[in-house]
Amino acid sequence: MKIGDLQIDNPVFLAPMAGVSDYPYRQIIRDMGCQLLYTEMVSSKGIAYGNEKTEELVEYNKKDGFIAVQIFGEDPAFMARAAAHIQEKYAVNIIDINMGCPTNKIVKNGSGSALMKDLKKARSLIKAVVTAVDIPVTVKIRKGWDDRHINAVETAVLAEEMGVKAVAVHGRTREEFYSGKADWQIIKAVKEKVNIPVIGNGDIFQPEDAVKMIEETNCDAVMIARGVKGNPWLIKRAVHAIKTGELLDEPTDREIIEMALYHLKKSVDYYGEKRAIPLMRKHLSWYLKGRPYSSKIKEKLNYLKSYRSVKEVLQDYLMKLSN
Structure with missing residues (x-):
């Protein structure tokens, strides 16, 4: 698959996870065959104000393969400024916009999945980031805010119109957080309406889950989050299962x-x-x-x-x- 001009052959990605997908763990995941690694989510205001701990989240080795830096915020100007700074200073491959984080700390300020409640603001924010950089911009979204406001398809279409090069879709609403079962049909619905790559996310804990998600939704790649906690082998085993139909042994x-x-x-x-x-x-x-x-x-x-x-x-x- 291609995200902008980036050719990515292994369709299994490491999700951005605060406190998990840091530099040491990304190196381990890279060695398992992951070609696109997402950083922990990074505060756009932290970057804009030069916060050292925020900057640390962006550090990476260019030998690590493709890196996507996920930024969050509610202010288009700060988001654009942060994206431009990250591209200029770190020469990363992708800027990802966080429109999926469900935590109260993030949504109370209008960031993360709260942006799915205000698509007018989301439109201006996405446009500002896309205009600020000349590398691919992607977004990560959810099914919607709650069961009464399911708008993943509308959000993905809007993102494509604004110049986004790929969209990752988590099959739960913000209200659900991580409870219940992810709705993979919303991933399929998004895939049917956009022409950019769609990355499926939610409930991939075994290699068979990754294969099944691609078969059921026709998504271009899968993104694994909780499944790799203490289990980096899942990346390698999922890639192998998708490409060959065979299952590698579980680690001892x-x-x-x-x-x-x-x-x-x-x-x-x-x-x-x-x-x-x-x-x-x-x-x-x-x-x-x-x-x-x-x-x-x-x-x-x-x-x-x-x-x-x-x-x-x-x-x-x-x-x-x-x-």
Whole structure:
């Protein structure tokens, strides 16, 4: 598939996830065959005001493949300014507009999925961003605000008219957050009405889910979010299943803990021990989920503060798995 002039051969993308899709984890996902990686969502005002922590979210290595920076905000001028700055300073491949985040913190200011309630504002915001850069602009949307306001198709058509080069659709309303089952038929409905690539999102937890979504909706690619938490192999397995129809084996318990140790080291190398250990707790909990006798390990890890101590606990656990 092509997004603007970008040729992307592997139709499985890493979704933008706050606190998850950071630089160390994006490198791991890249090594699993993901060609388009989305950053965590980035505040347009944070970029415009030169906030260092916000800028850090955008950092990447050009060897990492295609990178899309997702920005959020409600002010067209700030969004345009942020997009232009990101393109100029970081030479990224895509600017993505967040019109899907359902959290109160984001929507209370009119950002994220709140933009789907005000398509007039959304139109001016999208136009401002598209005009500000000369790289592809994409948008990520939801089914709608609630069951009484389902307007994903209308929003996607508007986005295409404004010059957007691809649209990602999550099959739930803002009101649903992540409850219930994603409605993949809304993805199909969007695909039938626009001529730009459509990326399906929602409830992909197994390679078979990715294959099924493409078959049922005719979407051009899938975007995985919660499914890759503690499971970066899902990217590789989904790509393989889509391309060959075959299923690769699931990772063993040993492989999962070895990956946890590798991820831990990458995070410590990037952030330093003091920042990395708290950030890694949720990741380690995801890696350990469902593993044999892991509840006590997770409890112990929550109190450890040094790289050495966390590493030793995981290595001891790895030895236990081997016996």
